[in-house]
C-alpha cells in the first residue's frame with residue numbers, strides 16, 4: 001500500500017518536472033529551427049502530402065497506428081542489434097513507447113527508445129519515398145475519380161509516417177541514433193513541401209515525434225480517445241505503450257494467447273499490422289505446441305497476391321517473422337517456409353531457440369527444420385480443407401497463388417501427392433470459369449479411357465482451335481486445358497496422378513482405341529463432295545509427301561484422330577511436349593532446334609483427296625509441294641509454335657499467282 005502511494009507521489013512530481021522540461025525543450029527546438037538547413041521533399045512526397053492533407057477526411061486516427069508501428073519497428077531493430085553489438089547507446093534503457101499530451105500547447109508527443117535515426121537516415125527515410133510500392137500508391141490515388149482517396153491505402157503502401165499530416169500543422173522529430181558515433185538531429189516540417197534539419201541535444205537513444213495538432217484535431221489530446229485507438233489497432237504491440245505514465249496495451253502478444261480467446265477482428269488487425277494490407281486474410285492458422293518442440297505461430301493466407309510481391313522475383317521474400325522467447329529475431333525469415341509458400345504471412349515464436357541465433361545458423365538449426373516441416377503440413381492441410389469445405393475461398397486462393405503452388409511440385413518431393421490433389425485446371429467439359437481437380441477428372445473418365453489428357457496453349461480460345469482435340473470431341477473425352485506458362489514445367493515433372501499417366505493430346509501413341517465413338521459427335525466433313533480415291537493412290541501419295549518433306553519431319557502417316565482438319569503435327573514418343581519445346585526455344589533462342597515431329601494427314605479431308613487426284617494426273621504440278629509445305633506451317637501457326645515466316649510469304653505469293661492464273665483462264 002505504502003509502495004503504491006509513494007509511486008503515485010512520484011508520478012506527480014515527475015509530471016511537473018516533465019512539464020518544465022517540456023517547455024524548455026520546445027523553446028530549444030523552435031530556436032534551433034531558426035538556424036536549421038532547409039530541404040525540399042521529392043515531388044512524389046509533395047504529391048502524397050497534398051493528397052493526405054487535402055483529400056482524406058475519415059479515419060484520421062490511423063496516424064497513431066502508423067507512428068506506433070514505426071516505433072515498434074525501431075524497438076525491434078535495437079533489440080536485435082543489442083544481441084550482437086555491445087557498443088550501442090543506453091543498453092540499460094527499457095524498450096518502451098510513450099505517449100504524452102500537452103493541452104496547453106496543443107501537442108501530442110510519441111517517443112520510443114528504439115534504434116533512432118542519424119542525419120543521413122532522416123534524409124533517406126523521411127525525406128524521400130524509398131519504397132517501390134509508393135509510386136503505385138500515388139498512381140492508384142490519382143486514378144480514383146472522386147478526390148476522396150481511400151485512407152486504407154495509406155498503411156498498405158508504406159507511407160505511414162506522412163499520415164500524421166492529416167492532423168498536424170507541424171511535426172518535429174527529435175532523434176538520437178543508437179550508434180555512438182552519430183549525433184542527435186531535429187527534423188521539422190509543416191507538411192508543405194519543405195522540411196528543415198538541425199543538430200540538437202538529446203540524452204538518450206530513440207525518436208520523439210512531436211506533433212503540433214491542428215486546431216480542429218484537439219480530440220487527439222483526450223486520453224480516452226487515444227486509448228481507444230491504441231487498443232483498437234495496436235494492442236498486440238509487444239512493447240509497453242505508456243500514456244501519461246500508465247500502460248494502455250495488454251502486452252500479451254496475440255500468438256501467445258490461446259486461439260479460443262482471440263477474436264476474428266483481432267486477427268484481422270494483426271494481419272493488417274503485419275502486412276500493411278487492409279483486406280481480410282482468406283484463412284488464419286493459429287498453432288500452439290509444447291512438445292516435442294515448443295512454439296506458437298499464427299499464419300495467414302492472403303486473399304490476393306500481396307502488392308509488394310511478384311512471382312517472378314522470388315528473392316523479394318515476404319513471409320513469416322521469427323521470434324525466440326518472445327524476442328524479435330528476424331523479419332520475413334526464409335527458413336520457415338519453402339519458397340513456393342512465400343505468400344503465407346505470419347509469425348513464429350519458439351522458446352526452444354537460442355536468442356543469439358544468426359542467419360547462418362538458422363539453416364542448420366534442428367528446431368527450425370522441425371517447425372518448418374510442421375508449418376508446411378498445416379498450411380497444406382488447411383488448403384485441402386478449404387478445397388473441400390469452402391470451395392469459393394479455395395478458388396480465390398487458387399486464382400491468386402496457382403503459380404506458387406505448382407512451383408512447389410518440383411522441389412517439395414515429400415508433399416507431391418498432397419500438392420497434386422490441390423491443383424485445379426480448366427477443362428474442355430466445363431464452362432470457361434470453372435476449375436476441376438485431377439481427382440474429379442479421374443472420377444468421370446470414360447469407359448476404356450486409360451490416361452489423363454491435357455493440351456497446353458496460350459488461352460482457351462486458341463486451344464479450342466487445335467486439330468488435336470478433334471478425336472477427343474468425337475469420343476467425348478475430357479481434356480484439361482493448361483494455360484499458364486509454368487504448366488509445361490509442372491507436367492514435365494508430374495507425369496502421373498495415382499496410377500494414371502498424364503498425357504499431352506499431341507502424342508503419337510494415344511491409346512484411345514478402347515473408348516467408343518460418341519455417334520452424335522461425328523463431324524460432317526466426310527459428307528463434303530470429294531473424289532473417290534483407291535487405297536493404292538493413298539499409299540503412293542504418302543510416299544510422295546514423305547519425300548518432299550523429309551527435311552522437316554520424321555514421318556508422314558494417315559491420321560486416326562482428325563475429323564475437320566486436313567493435318568496436324570504429333571510428337572514422337574519420347575520427345576518433350578510442344579509446350580516445353582517452346583519454352584526451350586525461347587530460352588536458347590536460335591540454338592535450340594525443335595525436335596522433328598510426325599505429320600498426320602486426314603485422308604477423309606476433301607482438300608487432301610483433291611491433292612491426291614492432282615498427284616495422280618499431274619505429279620509434277622507445282623501446287624503439290626507448295627501445298628505440302630504450307631500444310632506444315634498452318635499446323636505450326638495453329639499451335640502457336642515459332643516458324644520461318646519469311647519463307648512462307650513467297651510460297652503463298654506463288655500459290656496466289658497460280659490460283660489467279662487458273663481462275664482468269666477459266667473466266
Ligand code: ADP
Pocket residue numbers: 066070071074112114115116117125126157158159160161162207
Ligand atoms: P514504413 O514504416 O512503412 O517504412 P514510414 O514512412 O512510416 O514507412 O517510415 C519511413 C522510415 O522512417 C521507416 O522505414 C524507418 O526507417 C524510419 N522511421 C520512421 N519512424 C521511426 C522511428 N520511430 N524510429 C526510427 N526510424 C523510424
